[in-house]
Amino acid sequence: MKAPLRVAVTGAAGQIGYSLLFRVASGAMFGPDQPVILQLIEAPIEKVMKALEGVAMELDDCAFPLLKGIVQTSDASVGFKDANWCLLIGAKPRGPGMERADLLKDNGKIFIEQGRIIDAVAAADARIAVVGNPANTNCMIAASQAKRLSADRFTAMVRLDQNRAQTQLAKKAGVDLTAVKNIFIYGNHSPTMFPAYAHATIGGKASAEVINDTAWLQGPFCETVGKRGAAIIAARGLSSAASAANALVDHVHSLVTPGAIHSVAVKSNGHYGFDANVWAGMPVRTTTPGSYEVITGYAMDDFAKSKLATTNKELMEERAFVADMIK
Numbered sequence: 001m002k003a004p005l006r007v008a009v010t011g012a013a014g015q016i017g018y019s020l021l022f023r024v025a026s027g028a029m030f031g032p033d034q035p036v037i038l039q040l041i042e043a044p045i046e047k048v049m050k051a052l053e054g055v056a057m058e059l060d061d062c063a064f065p066l067l068k069g070i071v072q073t074s075d076a077s078v079g080f081k082d083a084n085w086c087l088l089i090g091a092k093p094r095g096p097g098m099e100r101a102d103l104l105k106d107n108g109k110i111f112i113e114q115g116r117i118i119d120a121v122a123a124a125d126a127r128i129a130v131v132g133n134p135a136n137t138n139c140m141i142a143a144s145q146a147k148r149l150s151a152d153r154f155t156a157m158v159r160l161d162q163n164r165a166q167t168q169l170a171k172k173a174g175v176d177l178t179a180v181k182n183i184f185i186y187g188n189h190s191p192t193m194f195p196a197y198a199h200a201t202i203g204g205k206a207s208a209e210v211i212n213d214t215a216w217l218q219g220p221f222c223e224t225v226g227k228r229g230a231a232i233i234a235a236r237g238l239s240s241a242a243s244a245a246n247a248l249v250d251h252v253h254s255l256v257t258p259g260a261i262h263s264v265a266v267k268s269n270g271h272y273g274f275d276a277n278v279w280a281g282m283p284v285r286t287t288t289p290g291s292y293e294v295i296t297g298y299a300m301d302d303f304a305k306s307k308l309a310t311t312n313k314e315l316m317e318e319r320a321f322v323a324d325m326i327k
């Protein structure tokens, strides 16, 4: 039996947490022979900690053979202690009338603190995956606090957007979704993101050739993927939760599976023309468990270049809003 992995999860009593934890404990994230210890971190609010207790009781009641322990805490230095993976889901939601700059700053405080604590107490091989919005910038903020852990350990999730794009292409082409390959998300997890349809293949052929409708690819396709989160809220009255949890399972599972090719928001280091210091979605290939290399070879046409410039501009603006916090 392998030694258990310690998996810290913030916002564990929230919507996404409730869809996520059972799948981590059942082996969907790290594989059917990898035991886990869940280290659940929540806000220090009595009602929330009580809800967390209920979630932990349900995890117990599942009798998952791979689940070797549950920690429940509102103290991040306890929750992140020796964690091999830190899944940062908890964040402050945007309230009515709240400016984007205020949201960035409020979340900035949370992610500065968590980045600092993770760097101090997490395991030597710790990896961090950020889901809480604005995910790219929160990830950049957390990474800015790390002295021991390198920036490449910090990733943000754009996998939900990739999964959404894959399904939309398959539906339009009238094929099974497994026929769609190499659809990658560039830039911010926001409506400015760019699903680079030109590099996708459908049944081994170029997607543009199969779909044969450039106006749809550049218009409704990009818009549907970019605004899918808002469409879910409009329909369900609540934001995406099960699909977001599923995407996080995919994000981490792909990052621990050598050879996997997938979209991740990483420190751009200037790839694809992004500002070097923003975290932008782009294609990566997992090398060894937890490590990856950016796939840099994709050429961009004029439409793609203008989309990348727009999402890069937004990421740079978000960085500028919090510049004084990350010095």
Ligand code: NAX
Pocket (backbone or CB within 6 Å): 010, 011, 012, 013, 014, 015, 016, 017, 041, 042, 043, 048, 089, 090, 091, 092, 093, 110, 130, 131, 132, 133, 134, 135, 157, 158, 159, 160, 161, 189, 229, 239, 240, 241, 244
């Ligand atoms: P919920 O409001 O249901 O849950 C969030 C939980 O986080 C709450 O229980 C809250 O108490 C906790 N929390 C807040 N601050 C915390 C802190 N400092 N430490 C620990 N816990 C803390 O939200 P949920 O629907 O689960 O969404 C969570 C986050 O995911 C939101 O920021 C949301 O915008 C973001 N999303 C990101 C997506 C992505 O693709 N990157 C998609 C889905 C989702 O919208």
